[in-house]
Amino acid sequence: MAQPVVQVRDVSLRLGDFAVHDADMDIQEREYFVLLGPTGAGKTVLLECIAGLHHPETGDIYVEGERVNDTAPEARGLGYLPQDYALFPHLTVAQNIAFGMRIRRKSRAEIERKVAQLADLLGITHLLHRSPVRLSGGEKQRSALARALAIEPRVLLLDEPLSALDEQTREGLCVELRRVHQELGTTTLHVSHNFEETMSVADKIGIIHEGRIRQIGTPEEVFRRPNSEFVARFVRSENVFRGTGKAEGDRLVVRSGSVEFEAESGPEGDVFLTVRPEEVMLAAAPGPERANELVGRIARVVDKGAFMRVDVEASLTLVALVGRRSFQRSGLGVGDEAAVSFAPASAHVFPAQ
Numbered sequence: 001m002a003q004p005v006v007q008v009r010d011v012s013l014r015l016g017d018f019a020v021h022d023a024d025m026d027i028q029e030r031e032y033f034v035l036l037g038p039t040g041a042g043k044t045v046l047l048e049c050i051a052g053l054h055h056p057e058t059g060d061i062y063v064e065g066e067r068v069n070d071t072a073p074e075a076r077g078l079g080y081l082p083q084d085y086a087l088f089p090h091l092t093v094a095q096n097i098a099f100g101m102r103i104r105r106k107s108r109a110e111i112e113r114k115v116a117q118l119a120d121l122l123g124i125t126h127l128l129h130r131s132p133v134r135l136s137g138g139e140k141q142r143s144a145l146a147r148a149l150a151i152e153p154r155v156l157l158l159d160e161p162l163s164a165l166d167e168q169t170r171e172g173l174c175v176e177l178r179r180v181h182q183e184l185g186t187t188t189l190h191v192s193h194n195f196e197e198t199m200s201v202a203d204k205i206g207i208i209h210e211g212r213i214r215q216i217g218t219p220e221e222v223f224r225r226p227n228s229e230f231v232a233r234f235v236r237s238e239n240v241f242r243g244t245g246k247a248e249g250d251r252l253v254v255r256s257g258s259v260e261f262e263a264e265s266g267p268e269g270d271v272f273l274t275v276r277p278e279e280v281m282l283a284a285a286p287g288p289e290r291a292n293e294l295v296g297r298i299a300r301v302v303d304k305g306a307f308m309r310v311d312v313e314a315s316l317t318l319v320a321l322v323g324r325r326s327f328q329r330s331g332l333g334v335g336d337e338a339a340v341s342f343a344p345a346s347a348h349v350f351p352a353q
Contacts, residue, residue: 003065005029005187006050006155011059013049019211020046023059027155027204030185032178034198037208038234043191044083044159046208050189051080051157063154074103079153079186083160085144087132093143094119094128100151118146121180138169142176149186158190162197174200195236199223207231225348229272237274237348238319245271245349254349259315261292266349277321279346282310284330286339293341294318298334301327312340 004026011023020042027033035043048054050061052073061068068076087096094115101111119125122142132140141161148156161177162170178201181188192198198205199219206216207230215227226232232240243256245268252263254273261273286295296314308327310320318340332338 002029004062005031005064006189007060007062008046008050009060009062011046011049011056011061013045013054013056015045015054018042018045020049021211023208023213025206025213025216027187027189029187032181032188032190032201032203033206034190034192034202034204035206035208036192036195036198036202036234038193041193041208042211043193043208045211047157047159047189047191050155051078052076077151077154079148079151079156081144081148081156081158081161083163085132085140087140087144087147089131089133091132092128093124093130093132093135096132096143097128097146097150099147104151114150115146118149121183122146122176136169137165138173141165141173145177145180149180149184153186156186156188158188160191160193162192162194170194170197171200177201195234207234209234224276225350226274227350228353232272232274236277238277238321239275239280241273241316242352243271243273245269245273251344252349254347257315259294261347262344263347263349264344266347267351270352271349272352273347273349275342275347277309277319278307280318280320280340280342282312282320282322282327282330282332283339283341284332284336287341290339290341291344292347293339295337295339298332298336298338301334310338312338314340318342 006027008023008025011020013020023046037043049056063076097115097118098111119128124142127139162173174197202219205219205222207214209230215222215231223235226235229240241256243254245252245254245266247268252266254261254263254271286293294314296312298310299313300311302309306324307321308324310322312318320340
């Protein structure tokens with residue numbers, strides 16, 4: 001495999017209440033990497049270390065194999081989009097986009113060509129003459145993104161770029177970010193606390209919590225195979241049970257309280273078993289051939305649009321996410337008896353930490 005474009009090695013730094021501890025991660029060429037975690041996890045601190053706004057107390061940062069710990073931010077060849085976009089209010093959108101190129105003494109013809117190209121790519125050609133103070137949130141985001149891309153950065157750094165936007169605008173811009181990335185291929189590090197946003201754009205995800213990177217993998221790996229209780233709950237596995245795993249023939253049995261669940265594989269001893277709610281089947285009555293079935297009463301139903309979240313209280317509470325029409329056809333409601341089950345292949349088991 002080729003050398004990563006960005007390498008973070010054992011980086012630690014504390015800034016007031018925010019800290020990063022022994023961070024290690026690689027970002028490959030043309031990869032869209034999202035650093036995901038709750039507020040206060042240290043995401044922005046690590047991003048700003050890479051950008052050169054803070055110096056790590058320990059550890060090293062490499063960009064294209066070059067150690068940049070002591071390199072000035074403007075000499076790292078990085079495009080940086082802060083949370084507030086930081087557009088210059090006294091310049092037009094076109095002048096904002098051109099700013100970094102002018103500092104680098106690009107020719108007028110090259111600047112005009114690049115401004116026009118990025119404005120067309122991001123759909124903001126009609127805004128080029130405007131002041132940033134007259135733009136909507138989505139228009140500011142696109143303009144700031146164009147400015148960051150104009151210098152053709154080695155890496156694009158995005159700090160919560162969609163956090164200030166309403167849900168509809170955010171969803172639309174997720175599509176735009178992905179499209180622009182596919183067209184330009186710019187290696188990207190995107191900081192976010194929003195799970196849906198991350199799943200829309202990421203090639204690779206790093207989960208950070210309390211200043212430590214807890215898991216790195218593809219969205220499918222992190223989503224389906226979390227490595228800790230925190231990650232499982234953060235990616236909304238919903239059904240997370242602590243128990244004791246024991247191999248029995250070609251299967252693993254996990255006992256949690258008075259309940260025994262079956263999984264296809266996993267470690268023995270003190271473990272967690274997780275199953276995603278969309279993998280849990282809901283029925284009005286128990287079935288003779290269903291594995292991992294519990295019978296209880298529906299305690300809560302939450303409308304999720306196309307899906308319904310259904311909490312069934314039995315010996316343990318299992319959460320199912322079922323299609324709206326399917327749930328309506330079942331005739332079930334709060335207080336009704338129901339059976340919930342899941343296939344052993346849907347269970348993921350990992351050691352308790």
